[in-house]
Amino acid sequence: MFFNTNPEQTKRFLEDTSNLRTGHTPGVYFPENREDIRQLLEEAAGTSRRLVIAGNGTGTTGGRIPFGDYVVSMEKLNRIGKIQQTSERHATITVEAGALLEDIQRATEAEGWLYPPDPTEKLCFIGSTIANNSSGARTYKYGPTRNHVSRISVALASGEILDIPRGRHIADQDGLFHIPLESGQTIDLRIPAYNMPPVRKHNAGYYSAPGMDLIDLFIGSEGTLGIILDADLELMPQPEKIIALLVYFPALDNLFSFLAEAMEKKGRIHPRALEMFEHNALGFLRNVYPDIPNAAGALFIEQETTAENEDTVLEAWLELMETHHTLTDDSWVALDKGEQADMKEFRHALPVQVNEWLSRQQESKVSTDMAVPLDAFRELVNFYRNRCEEQGFHYIIFGHAGDGHVHLNILPKNHDEFLAAKQLYIELVDKVIDLHGTLSAEHGIGKLKSPYLERMFGKEGIMEMVRIKKTLDPTLMLNVGNLIAEEYLTTS
Numbered sequence: 053m054f055f056n057t058n059p060e061q062t063k064r065f066l067e068d069t070s071n072l073r074t075g076h077t078p079g080v081y082f083p084e085n086r087e088d089i090r091q092l093l094e095e096a097a098g099t100s101r102r103l104v105i106a107g108n109g110t111g112t113t114g115g116r117i118p119f120g121d122y123v124v125s126m127e128k129l130n131r132i133g134k135i136q137q138t139s140e141r142h143a144t145i146t147v148e149a150g151a152l153l154e155d156i157q158r159a160t161e162a163e164g165w166l167y168p169p170d171p172t173e174k175l176c177f178i179g180s181t182i183a184n185n186s187s188g189a190r191t192y193k194y195g196p197t198r199n200h201v202s203r204i205s206v207a208l209a210s211g212e213i214l215d216i217p218r219g220r221h222i223a224d225q226d227g228l229f230h231i232p233l234e235s236g237q238t239i240d241l242r243i244p245a246y247n248m249p250p251v252r253k254h255n256a257g258y259y260s261a262p263g264m265d266l267i268d269l270f271i272g273s274e275g276t277l278g279i280i281l282d283a284d285l286e287l288m289p290q291p292e293k294i295i296a297l298l299v300y301f302p303a304l305d306n307l308f309s310f311l312a313e314a315m316e317k318k319g320r321i322h323p324r325a326l327e328m329f330e331h332n333a334l335g336f337l338r339n340v341y342p343d344i345p346n347a348a349g350a351l352f353i354e355q356e357t358t359a360e361n362e363d364t365v366l367e368a369w370l371e372l373m374e375t376h377h378t379l380t381d382d383s384w385v386a387l388d389k390g391e392q393a394d395m396k397e398f399r400h401a402l403p404v405q406v407n408e409w410l411s412r413q414q415e416s417k418v419s420t421d422m423a424v425p426l427d428a429f430r431e432l433v434n435f436y437r438n439r440c441e442e443q444g445f446h447y448i449i450f451g452h453a454g455d456g457h458v459h460l461n462i463l464p465k466n467h468d469e470f471l472a473a474k475q476l477y478i479e480l481v482d483k484v485i486d487l488h489g490t491l492s493a494e495h496g497i498g499k500l501k502s503p504y505l506e507r508m509f510g511k512e513g514i515m516e517m518v519r520i521k522k523t524l525d526p527t528l529m530l531n532v533g534n535l536i537a538e539e540y541l542t543t544s
Contacts (some may be wrong), residue, residue, distance in 0.1 A: 169492075
């Protein structure tokens, strides 16, 4: 195991995409296997060292940034096993935590299998996607990462390693887990005593549900309860064909009526992705795609098809477009892989354009990752737009319309606007909570959003998370400051 203290070589671990810039560390560990991890944890316990578990720097919430703690890089634990087929329509693959999502998708697709989770950033570590219960466009059909992980191994702060297959450790009727350890001891742990928001996507705080599986407590826990070492991922056959559409709308009323009917999944219409671009987002993309019409918004749509039903599926979508008065002549249909790759480039060009715009400004963006129940989605979008218009902000709205989850990016032109946008963010959080939504749908809480989590769960809910954290990490070694603000850990 290599340990690096050279500031010039470790400074890459002091940043992610959150724009936090004040991180610092005494050094970075590079374990190569689980025994290195075990040794590292045992030594850290003996010296009261705190550790930050580092993904590949693609996160948006500062989760991997240390503030005086030692860093544990997972990049050398990157092995990808062989696909194990268990039936005609099911297979699994074992991967180490530092394997890149891109490499896993390439390996599975080469053999005709699909790993459904599809975060936009493909250079993330698979362990990070599990620790953050990541999602993406296909989450509309397949759900988040949690739905596709059947086993994990986790190193606790004590150095003991838990192997957790789905279905082995289920909370009993009293809400208790009885977790046997390698040492022969048992940890008794009660599930968190709070309710989850009634949304399709939620990644803010520890998972809780009656009769829940222990694996789901660790998935989405942002590295605060243990270090994920490896996992078994669930695979399904690659779809025979896909159709993709980019549909433009003259008014948001048309977009939302179209969206509502598409989500009813009637007849031939069964989308796997429903992604939204509001007018201002299209304006950014027009810098690269000048032929974009002057539309109020657009939806990106994917549906899996076969050679046998492709024509009838496409006909159903075209009929829906006509019914809701879309800008049909300007819209884009992609039937082959080349066209679909071009359409994906279109989708991914938006953050590039935003970053280029921000590079010419003095301030960082202020962005949301919140979701609400579907019946409140239109109200949320209207609230975002109205409040930004009232304050004269430059803003864009885009994201996962099918899940009631879009990203608002406020783009301040000066520091006064940045401060005003930060103040508005609190108002937006409170609105989402009033609508029974979640503070984070996919990016997690990290360090950046931990001060706001009490607004969602109340102090009692935060202290439930503290109880879970201290049961599994009693010396407060792992990812302190992520998810739970440190003040709650040190004052309880």
